[in-house]
Amino acid sequence: MGQKFKAFIISAVGTVLPCFLAGAIVGLFFFSSFWYWTLGISFLALCYTILDRVHLRLYLGSLKGLSAWQLLKYGYAAPELRPTMSAAEYEWYMNWIIYSTPFRLFRDRRRRKDLSSFHHW
Numbered sequence: 001m002g003q004k005f006k007a008f009i010i011s012a013v014g015t016v017l018p019c020f021l022a023g024a025i026v027g028l029f030f031f032s033s034f035w036y037w038t039l040g041i042s043f044l045a046l047c048y049t050i051l052d053r054v055h056l057r058l059y060l061g062s063l064k065g066l067s068a069w070q071l072l073k074y075g076y077a078a079p080e081l082r083p084t085m086s087a088a089e090y091e092w093y094m095n096w097i098i099y100s101t102p103f104r105l106f107r108d109r110r111r112r113k114d115l116s117s118f119h120h121w
Contacts, residue, residue: 007059007060007063014072015046022042023037023041023043053081053082061078
């Protein structure tokens with residue numbers, strides 16, 4: 001039980017503290033509104049780290065008994081437990097985002113010489 005509690009504390013601190021530090025670094029550049037920037041950036045970073053499942057990798061890594069540096073590498077850079085798209089999500093993404101009509105207009109080869117449309121290639 002003690003090892004699980006220690007892993008929980010490491011997971012919580014290892015997830016929240018870097019997010020707060022990232023917000024504080026940004027807040028230092030805007031000192032008059034330090035707390036607004038710190039809390040705003042911290043919240044956005046915390047949302048990203050939770051959706052990326054950093055807390056789960058830190059928890060499992062600390063249960064495995066990794067050292068501090070190995071635990072940070074495993075928690076923030078390991079490909080395990082990362083969210084991925086299911087087959088249905090990938091099909092929706094390809095059909096509606098990649099091959100949708102607004103983007104197809106800009107990729108149509110017949111419109112290449114038409115100067116009224118935007119082409120950056």
